[in-house]
Amino acid sequence: MQSKMLAPLFLMLVFLSGCMSESQTIIDDEGARESSFDWGLPDSIPLPQEPDDNPMTEEKFQLGRHLFYDARLSTNGTVSCSSCHHQDKAFSDGVDRATGATGDVHPRNSQTLVNVAWYQTLTWGNPSLGTIEQQITLPLFGDDPIEHGLNESNSEQIIQAIQADPVYSELFISAFPDQDDPLLGDLVWDNTIKSLASFVRGLVSFDSPYDQGELTDSAKRGEALFNGERLECFHCHAGYNFSDATIDRETTFAELDFHNTGLYNIDGLGAYPSPNTGRHEVTGKAEHMGQFRAQSLRNIELSAPYNHDGSVATLEDVVSNYARGGRLIASGENSGDGRVSPVKDGFIVSFEITDDEVSDVVEFLKSLTDTTFINNPRFSDPWTEDD
Ligand code: HEC
Ligand code: HEC
Structure with missing residues (x-):
């Protein structure tokens, strides 16, 4: 079961090193100001795009928030997204390069997670990473460098830990109300990635002194x-x-x-x-x-x-x-x-x-x-x- 469901993720990792077209025409003339999510934006800021297969909801945002701060999502229970993305540092981490769960040093500096929903591509320099969902597979499942260190051999155990936690049962069910069992083996990772992406997408910052017109x-x-x-x-x-x-x-x-x-x-x-x-x-x-x-x-x-x-x-x-x-x-x-x-x-x-x-x-x-x-x-x- 686990290899069946992880295989597409590994394929995606390979695909992500490929290329997407160098320019895009993007017109969203439907519902330009509509979202089921309360973005809380000032009037001057246009809504970001939301993927058709993962529209924003408060329930996914809240589930994603729990997953973001959960070190059970790593090979040895030592690393969560928040290990490298600290809120008090605008979700960066204060060191030049971060260390993953098994000691690998990441070649790049941990990025802030600020208005990520408005970026055309993700990470410091990857033209083929077009969605936050794609990006998130890298820290979770990537092995060069290892960050969370999830793989085919430890995935089942981590899924079981998520399934066994009553906090998650409730959160997954309300985040994915159309699924019979959103915690079922092959759905957990897909739902996890969608929810983590929703949380990251919701990290919105437009309330600085600059935005208030209060410059010294x-x-x-x-x-x-x-x-x-x-x-x-x-x-x-x-x-x-x-x-x-x-x-x-x-x-x-x-x-x-x-x-x-x-x-x-x-x-x-x-x-x-x-x-x-x-x-x-x-x-x-x-x-x-x-x-x-x-x-x-x-x-x-x-x-x-x-x-x-x-x-x-x-x-x-x-x-x-x-x-x-x-x-x-x-x-x-x-x-x-x-x-x-x-x-x-x-x-x-x-x-x-x-x-x-x-x-x-x-x-x-x-x-x-x-x-x-x-x-x-x-x-x-x-x-x-x-x-
Ligand atoms: C070991 C440290 C580490 C962990 C753990 C980690 N990240 Fe990151 N994150 C980074 C680094 C480093 C980058 C820049 C990567 C690059 O440029 O290749 C990054 C980039 C990102 C980006 C792209 C931001 C942008 O501006 O394009 C997102 C989104 C992100 N991380 C979300 C997450 C989420 C969600 C998790 C948990 C599943 C996570 N990260 C776990 C270190 C980490
Ligand atoms: C030609 C485009 C370009 C211009 C002009 C430019 N920047 Fe940048 N800036 C970038 C790029 C690209 C990066 C990331 C480069 C890297 O890390 O190798 C960057 C990085 C930065 C960073 C570090 C960001 C971080 O998260 O670590 C700061 C701060 C910054 N620029 C400020 C400025 C200021 C101030 C000016 C004007 C003096 C300026 N930039 C002019 C493209 C530009």
Whole structure:
């Protein structure tokens, strides 16, 4: 039974290393403002897309919340999603690279889970990961690196633990009312992935001082710099979610955009270290070397260290790297000269900036910190309440 039901998931993992089309036309003219879920969005923010086979419901969100905080979903009971995604850090984890259940170190930095519902692609640089459901199979079932470490031999035991817990019986039944037995062996994982995706999709953050129009004078100066042609930040960190990888129900055409920001020089010392070659890791195309997705900058103050491998310590350092036109480090682990990276995106050009201006830009970025989001009890560990 278990191999029958896990097989499609493993097939999907293989498929995910393939490619999807590079641009998409997405028009959702039906129900653009309709959802059975209370997204709680300000009027200015368009609804995100919801997959047809997994529309948002409060019941799936609540089940997903329990699963997100449950270490029983790992090979040795040590790792839950929340091990690497902490609410107080906007669901990142404060270390450069996270460690999975069996000691594997993930090559990349744990991402914030903030407005993930609005991203066109998932993870730091994978053009073929188009849905949160697809992404979630990787931490659960992936073996390179091992994160939760679920596999064909331990799956049955974990399913039994879920089935035996009366909290879950109730939650699965209300989340999947149309199924005779939503906890039946081959449905558990499918329902688990749908519910985890619903919880992640519901992690919404649009209540920062920036959203309230409460910027300090320094943050206002930083905003002008951010949106000016000297720094050019806004080209890639575009729109209401500060990422050009944003799609919503009003999107009519979406180009897949990834950028090389010159963190490493790609043909000299300190090349983008494997496997962290970004979009290139998936497409194999030389011109995609070092290209990553522009992250949302919402709650960025809380998610140090920065960049895809957590190799940049502070926001000031991030801005200085851009000002130099790429990172320059003489010696040590990340040594190299990112300024000479030949396929850098056209927007990454060096610029003059004073220390006061760097402070202003950082002050603006800090105005995107949403304390309602990190303290929202809807997003917190439910198991401490259920006992
Ligand atoms: C061992 C640490 C670890 C665990 C456990 C973990 N994650 Fe992650 N998560 C990461 C890392 C690292 C990334 C970036 C992956 C990449 O770029 O390849 C990430 C990325 C993501 C993303 C993509 C976010 C974006 O902005 O595109 C989502 C969604 C996500 N994780 C959800 C989950 C869920 C749900 C679970 C539990 C099933 C989970 N993660 C478990 C470390 C972890
Ligand atoms: C050409 C597109 C582009 C421009 C211009 C750009 N960025 Fe980025 N930004 C990116 C990409 C891509 C990443 C991820 C790169 C990586 O990690 O290798 C990123 C990462 C970041 C991060 C770290 C995100 C995290 O989660 O760790 C911050 C902070 C940031 N950018 C701020 C800025 C600021 C401030 C400016 C203007 C000075 C700027 N960016 C200009 C594309 C861009």
